[in-house]
Amino acid sequence: MLTVDRIGKSFGGVRALHEISFTVPEGSIFGIMGANGAGKTTLFATIAGNLAPSAGEVRLRDLRLTGLPPHRIAGAGVARTFQIVRPFRGLSVRENVATGLRFGARNRAGAAAMDAAGILGLTGLEPVADRPAGALTLAQQKRLEVARALATGPQLLLLDEVMAGLTPAEVKEMIAMVRSIRSDMGVTVMIIEHVMGALMALSDHVVVLDHGETIAAGPPADVADDPAVQTAYLGRRR
């Protein structure tokens, strides 16, 4: 569904991404791994149009996303969350979601066309729906990121560390939520996660980045056994 084709990005000589290529199959949960600074969030930003890549391009089916402004990419059905949460603090939770519903994707098909109540229910934010977003706990704000992104009616959802900083119980809930987003709503998910277990458990495919380059790709089990991954990523982490 999504094709990333030799994407490169550098910031004033510093190479953040280099020749990244992969394809995300329709209906999959696609994991992105890598240490801090490996380029994961930069990758999301180039897909969502927040950053223009220095080289290569991204396509959603036949549509070239690269070069489009972010709102057009959202209109095409790609939504992302932010690792460092960016809720509309002054607006209530319900208004955050409503804003997503009002903008977002142009074609909302099937389960993607959920209403505010449905999204608030799914993300468990119903009880705090009328609180200002700025007053939520971190866990709630993370879920609001997901809720607002879902409200845009995406075909592809980019989740950037939505589980970081959550308790094990909350992580479990989040995993269940991501699964139901795929199964019940038919949304393809790309997910960046530091919580290794969660990522391995969720993903059908995993790409591992290191210093802006792909060092491994494939099913989670294969990737976990890859020696390059173990030295570059796991080895350094422990």
Added chain:
Amino acid sequence: MKKFVGALAASALAAAAWAAPVQAAEVRIGYSIAKTGLFAPAAPSQINAYNLWAEQVNARGGLDLGGKEKRKIELIQYDDQSNPGNAVKIYEKLITQDKVDLLLSPWGTPHHFAIASVLERHKFPMIGSTASSVQLRNMKPGNIWFTTAAVADKLATAMVGLLQSAGVKSVAILTNQLPFGQENKKFLMPALKAAGIEVLVDADYPPNIKDMTAILVKVKAAKPDGVIGLAYPGDSILYINKAREVGIAAKFQYLLVGPAIGFFRGMFKGAADGIVTLGHWSPHGDDARSKAFYAAYKKKFKQEPDYLDSVEAWVSVEILEQAVAKAGLDKDKLRQAISTGTFDTIIGKVRFDGVQNAVTPTGFLQIQKGELHVVWPKDRQTAPLAPKTGWK
């Protein structure tokens, strides 16, 4: 919400009650002037003249109303924040709310123009003072008059006369971008050309100029006989400081507005000697009226009057006083009296033709030994023009 609206209504009512006319024995005379904002620094010269006048009239027992009775003056002053739009509002308020008996003029040409339509609408005569522009001739006569003798086209003619009498063959012209300066230049340039006086430097500068060195270095290199600075007070000061520094040696140096203000001479002492400026009044002649005004002003305010603004304001109230003494407070009679009368003022006899002062000739002053003397026209001289000799 209700409470808020209630409070607003209450305060509005309070405002209305407060503003309602009080039946008093005084003659109520209103005006607006810039107490704050851009023109605030210029206004005290005029306010002082008004206050001095009211005080003197009251000391004499009050304003003579058509020879029938005398009533004390009560001045009503509002701040227009240097905004002509506010002046319009205030004069409407003075006329319709405060129901004043007479009006005095605000400070500045734009304000005079702005309130003209109010005067016209309410048929309320007012004598203007500190306003000058060729455009004033477009005003409809009948409810506003201008005492000024310094309209730009007449000024240009007079200036050429003065330059020729001083033997000036070449000049540098420095012009402030503000309207009065520009208007003066517009008429001066062709007049100079016609008289065969060469313009060696022609430089405009903005009102907020901070340094004139660049212009003056050019002037110095051109060595003109005369420098004509179409300046305002702030840049007049700047000119003296910088011209002295750079060493401008022209024998004729003129600054449009500024040197006539009291503090100017006090500030520069000898350095300002020889500077020529706009004005047609000086207390140093033998006019008793002028000497009395000068002495009283100096005594009350511990400073000299502004030879331009204070004088214009004073002339306007002198005319008003004499017109009221003849016609009383009836607007139609008053209009008639002002339009047709001839008045004794510190600048001599004044009579109006349409909206303009038809008598007073355009004149120039020169600082000589710290005093301002009329040097032009010749028949009004209190001292002959002297060349500027260095900066002491």
Added chain:
Amino acid sequence: MEFLLSGQLLVAALIIGSIYGLVALGLNLIYGTMRLLNIAHGDLVMIGAYTGYWLFTLAAISPVLAMLAAGALAGLTGAALYFGLFRRQLAGSQPIERIEANSLLIFFGISIVIQNLTALAFTASPRTYQALDTLVRIGEVSIAQSRLVALAVCLGLSAAIVLFLRFSALGLSIRALIQHRTASRIVGIDVDRVQAFTFVLGFALAGLAGTLIGVTEQISPFMGFPFTIVAFVVIVLGGLGNLAGGIAAGMVLGLIETYGVALTSANLRSVLIYGVFILVLVLRPEGLLQKRRLT
């Protein structure tokens, strides 16, 4: 065109530039460390000018001494405002954008209050005085003593402050605060103390410069605002928060102004200054002379 080579012109440009630099330095210090946009900065210049005027008129005290008193007075004003108003604002958990926007509005209110209190106290009449007005000749250049003093003081003070920031412990803390607010708190800098000091210093510099300006310019309650504007232009040119860049930008503006006017027309001065200002903001909001480590 040989007048362009005149030493008189160059000295004039340097004097203007150094005054701009010093006035802007105070504004920049406060913005850099606290992200407060002091739109009342010019009013401190005005207070300094009045201090010089009154001390000279009433007690015949030379502006050279009066400027110290003016600096102290402006510094005290700064201390009052810091501890009375801004300390709490800065200590709160508000996002930096909010503090920036609020400070602009608060300082605007302060500016109105200061101007009108001064007008109430001293009337709006413009005042001037002549002190240090002996002409000094240096080669073909002749210059009033007061302006020579202004040049020396502005250059000396600007240099002293840059050195102070580079080499003293307190100066180091100030630079750390400019670079990274949150981090400096973590590494153990007494942020409150440094902020108070910078705030007072910024105000004092404006007051001091005000006395020097008041010797050569008309003094009135409303004289300050143009200096606020010029200071903003200067620090935008040099980069908000970039102190040395600001001083250099002051000089550049002095040169642009003097030579630009000499070459074209003084009419275009404001168009020129605001044109530069707009272009820099639109093209490079971080400033033309910005180099992160220049301070």
Added chain:
Amino acid sequence: MRFATPRETVPLLLVAAIAAILPLLGSDYYLGVGFALFGWIALAQSWTIVSGLAGYISLGHVVFAGIGGYVLVLTWGAVPVWAGAVLGALAAGLFALLVGLPVLRVRGPYFVILTFGLAEFAKYVVINIENALGRFGRLILGGPPVETLYWAMAAAALAGTLAVIVTRRVRLGAGLAAVREDELAAETIGVPTVRFKLLAFALSAVLPGFVGALFVLRTGYFEPAQAFDPVISFTIVTMAIIGGSEDARGPVFGALFLVVLSELLWSNFPQVYMIILGALLIGFVLFAPNGVAGLLDRRRPSGGARAAA
């Protein structure tokens, strides 16, 4: 369309009621006060569209009024008065569209001082044009009488109030609220931020252009330094802050409050008036950032546009 909420009906009714009552008092003075009041309401409402809803605080809104006034005097005599005023409004809107693209890329305090600089720049350009044309203040004689101007300005105030109410309800308002809260997040969920900001900027310029033309008609005199006086920009911001800049009530409250206060004070105690004004501004920013409107409904959680609801 949903039923109007009190926060929508209150400002509309208030403006309409004042407009209806003032002429009954039978004095030019009240018409003059009303003219000024409605002028400020129209300006502050316009300002609210870009600065209140989108959070781009403009400190140079006078530029639009100045342009409107200038176009009026330029077309004076060539076209009918009202056509001149409308042309002024259009010119102001066009100017906003032209400069908006680069200017609206600049954010936060930079945007604030940029708008200020832009207004001053425009002022000096106009001053230089006028000088080059040899015009030194233009006198306009025979403009419409104060009653006519009063009703025109009342209409402008109503139009401005309606504009804020409608904008908040439609998609544009929701998008602007998102921009104000977090521009990056807004564009990421599909808000066409560039287009919306530009639209808001242009919308917020049109009415001030018209108001500026009326100002010139009222004084009968145009002089660039006054038509582009930065104090006008400051006053707009102060009114919006005191009233609260989140919905259409704020500008009405703020303008009403300041105009009444100034009528009570400025004419006799001008400096005191200004000092109170400054103190009020400081006080509201520190203690009541949502203005009078915010104080009125304090039970609301925090600042937020309901446009999205």
